[in-house]
Every structure is written in structure tokens, then in C-alpha cells.
Amino acid sequence: MNQLLRMFFIFMKIGTFTLGGGYAMIPLIQDEIVEKNKWIDEDEFIDIIALAQTIPGALAINTSTYIGYRLFGFKGALLGCIGTMLPSVVIILIVAAFFLQFQNNVWVEAIFRGIRPAVVALILAAVIKLGKTLPKSILNIGWVIGSVLCITLFHIHPILVIIFSGILGYMLFKGENSDEDNC
Structure with missing residues (x-):
């Protein structure tokens, strides 16, 4: 039970102090879950991020829900999700209550201009x-560059790039883990 609550407060802390959405939360989640607590290894974390991006919903919430489920079952999924989401909900309610008063405030605008680069x-x-964990090969480097070009230059939707990458990955690597599949 202590570990479950610890996980909840870790996700709540990350949700409270991270601006910029799910991608900005990834290094913090990785630091807390993989490096400090060693609840999940690096390879599994990368797989979780990939999975979280392929299903509907916010990346941080999908990630925390999956990690919570992986570690503590349904209760973990629920508390991981709530821990990540609760600070944002509270902050949004507070901001919404006062936004009209401060939307053109010079101080508020200056603060947000400072936060954006961070x-x-x-x-x-x-x-x-995440790139450091990717095995360095011509195929992987080409895959990353091709994916970036497809999304930024050719405006192909990221979901289509993910689906195509999954299909291509299956076709290229389906025989590599045959020993693990039999376990």
C-alpha cells in the first residue's frame, strides 16, 4: 500500500510541476519510475511510451495509467491516472476562474514568455x-529521419506514421523474438 501511495504522489508531483504536456513529462516519469525507483527498466519504458502514443488520450495519462496497472493492477491504474490528472484539473479550474482578470496582465504574459523556452x-x-536508448544502426537512424520528414515536411499525420512503423517493424523484426514469444 505504501508503494501504491508513493506512486500516486510521484505522478501527482509530476502533474503539478510539469508544463507543456505529456512530452515534457516523459523525462520526469523516466527519472522517477525507471531510474530512482527502478520499478520498470529502460526498454519497457520505451515500449510503454510507444504504446501510450498509439492509443487515444493524453500521453502522460496513458503512460501513468499503464505504469500504474503494470505495477499495482487496477488500483494502480486508477491512482496513476488520477495522480497525473488531478493537478491539471485543479490548475485549470483556478486559471478559468481568474483568466479574464489577468489575460492581458503584463506580468502574466512575461511569465508565460519565460516558461515557453523551458x-x-x-x-x-x-x-x-529516448534517442540514447535507440540502438544505433543505419536502419534506425533512417527510420527516425524518415518519420520526422514525413510528419514535418510532408504533413503526414503522426498516427499514420506510427501505424506504418508498427506494420513495418512487424514485417522486419517478427522473427527476432521468437524465443520470447514461446515463453
Whole structure:
């Protein structure tokens, strides 16, 4: 029970202090869940992020719900989801109550102009951290570059890139883990 509550408060802390959405939360979740608590290893974390991106919903909530379920079953999924979501809901309600008063406030605008670069840095840090775990091969590097080009240059929807990557990955790698599949 202590570990379950600990996980809840970890996700609540991450949800409270992370601006910029799910991608900005990835390095914090990774630090807490993989590195500090060692509840999940690096490879499984990468798989969870990939899975969380392929299903509908917010990345951080999908990730925390899956991790909670993986660690503590249904109660873990529920508390992981609530822990991640609760701070945002409270903050949104507070902001909504006072937004009209402060929307043109010079101080508020200055604060948000300062926060934006930090959010970009968090997202970039997540990309770099996740990229370090990717096996370095010409195929993987080409796959990353091709995916980025498809999304940014050719405006192909990320969901289509993910689906195509999954199909291509299945076709290319389906025989590599045959020993694990039999376990």
C-alpha cells in the first residue's frame, strides 16, 4: 500500500510541476519510475511510451495509467491516472476562474514568455534521452529521419506514421523474438 501511495504522489508531483504536456513529462516519469525507483527498466519504458502514443488520450495519462496497472493492477491504474490528472484539473479550474482578470496582465504574459523556452527544453530533453536508448544502426537512424520528414515536411499525420512503423517493424523484426514469444 505504501508503494501504491508513493506512486500516486510521484505522478501527482509530476502533474503539478510539469508544463507543456505529456512530452515534457516523459523525462520526469523516466527519472522517477525507471531510474530512482527502478520499478520498470529502460526498454519497457520505451515500449510503454510507444504504446501510450498509439492509443487515444493524453500521453502522460496513458503512460501513468499503464505504469500504474503494470505495477499495482487496477488500483494502480486508477491512482496513476488520477495522480497525473488531478493537478491539471485543479490548475485549470483556478486559471478559468481568474483568466479574464489577468489575460492581458503584463506580468502574466512575461511569465508565460519565460516558461515557453523551458517547455521546449523539456521536450527536447525527452527526445535526447529516448534517442540514447535507440540502438544505433543505419536502419534506425533512417527510420527516425524518415518519420520526422514525413510528419514535418510532408504533413503526414503522426498516427499514420506510427501505424506504418508498427506494420513495418512487424514485417522486419517478427522473427527476432521468437524465443520470447514461446515463453
